[in-house]
Amino acid sequence: MIARRTVLSLAAVSFSALVFASPACAQFAKPEDAVRYRQSVFVVMGAHMGRLGAMAQGKIPFDARAARHSAQVVETMARLPWEGLTPATESLESHAKPELFRNMDDVERLVEALNVETAKLPAAAGSLDTLRTQVGATGKACKACHDKYRQKI
Amino acid sequence: MIARRTVLSLAAVSFSALVFASPACAQFAKPEDAVRYRQSVFVVMGAHMGRLGAMAQGKIPFDARAARHSAQVVETMARLPWEGLTPATESLESHAKPELFRNMDDVERLVEALNVETAKLPAAAGSLDTLRTQVGATGKACKACHDKYRQKI
Numbered sequence: 420m421i422a423r424r425t426v427l428s429l430a431a432v433s434f435s436a437l438v439f440a441s442p443a444c445a446q447f448a449k450p451e452d453a454v455r456y457r458q459s460v461f462v463v464m465g466a467h468m469g470r471l472g473a474m475a476q477g478k479i480p481f482d483a484r485a486a487r488h489s490a491q492v493v494e495t496m497a498r499l500p501w502e503g504l505t506p507a508t509e510s511l512e513s514h515a516k517p518e519l520f521r522n523m524d525d526v527e528r529l530v531e532a533l534n535v536e537t538a539k540l541p542a543a544a545g546s547l548d549t550l551r552t553q554v555g556a557t558g559k560a561c562k563a564c565h566d567k568y569r570q571k572i
Numbered sequence: 573m574i575a576r577r578t579v580l581s582l583a584a585v586s587f588s589a590l591v592f593a594s595p596a597c598a599q600f601a602k603p604e605d606a607v608r609y610r611q612s613v614f615v616v617m618g619a620h621m622g623r624l625g626a627m628a629q630g631k632i633p634f635d636a637r638a639a640r641h642s643a644q645v646v647e648t649m650a651r652l653p654w655e656g657l658t659p660a661t662e663s664l665e666s667h668a669k670p671e672l673f674r675n676m677d678d679v680e681r682l683v684e685a686l687n688v689e690t691a692k693l694p695a696a697a698g699s700l701d702t703l704r705t706q707v708g709a710t711g712k713a714c715k716a717c718h719d720k721y722r723q724k725i
Contacts, residue, residue: 462612
């Protein structure tokens with residue numbers, strides 16, 4: 420049990436290190452580039468979550484191949500935008516509330532919870548029933564962060 | 573040889589069908605959404621190609637793990653934006669030259685050539701030498717389409 424906890428803990432550290440610990444200057448020339456990058460990722464993720472949601476709600480026909488494709492895109496996208504949440508971007512207008520940047524530990528926790536759900540999406544895309552359940556769980560994980568740290572602009 | 577050609581041909585048809593044959597209305601509510609989607613994909617792809625290019629040119633240290641991550645993102649992104657190139661978007665201001673929409677067969681050919689190169693990127697990211705070669709080949713495939721169909725705005 421201790422060993423298992425250690426592995427999980429190491430995995431969490433490794434994930435956080437990869438996603439959050441990169442200095443902004445190493446990845447983005449300007450804070451504006453970081454905002455543009457993360458917003459672009461959210462546009463792509465949102466488009467494909469929208470397609471999965473439309474299938475889950477019966478607004479478009481279920482198509483396992485298209486669902487799997489969109490699920491894989493969402494899984495990939497959900498790992499990307501967080502490195503764009505650098506302190507240097509706090510003063511720029513965006514959907515990020517100012518308090519986000521003062522609660523990065525909480526944001527990391529919410530991102531990790533999101534990634535647990537998005538990682539299940541591709542396998543869940545095989546049937547409408549499993550897709551519907553997993554789209555719901557993923558949507559909840561999105562909303563948990565949006566409710567606390569996303570604002571309208 | 574005939575069998576191999578048939579397989580390749582079927583693969584090409586399948587790829588084109590997936591990428592180009594979806595009616596715009598099925599994927600995007602408005603032409604503006606299609607433009608925003610494809611531009612967002614290009615921002616994400618460009619950010620990660622930029623990182624690979626910086627490693628290839630020695631501007632930042634080679635890091636096999638980071639290179640593989642960026643290579644995988646580029647490979648995924650390079651399959652996405654083309655469905656946003658719908659005829660309904662021709663009248664909207666964007667980097668797409670008007671003649672792009674009258675030469676979709678040629679665009680498909682260039683996209684397929686790009687995807688051949690981006691598919692090789694993740695394996696090539698294992699060493700600086702192979703990465704440098706494959707970033708060069710990928711950049712050429714990007715440029716082949718940009719030279720013909722991309723404009724400044």
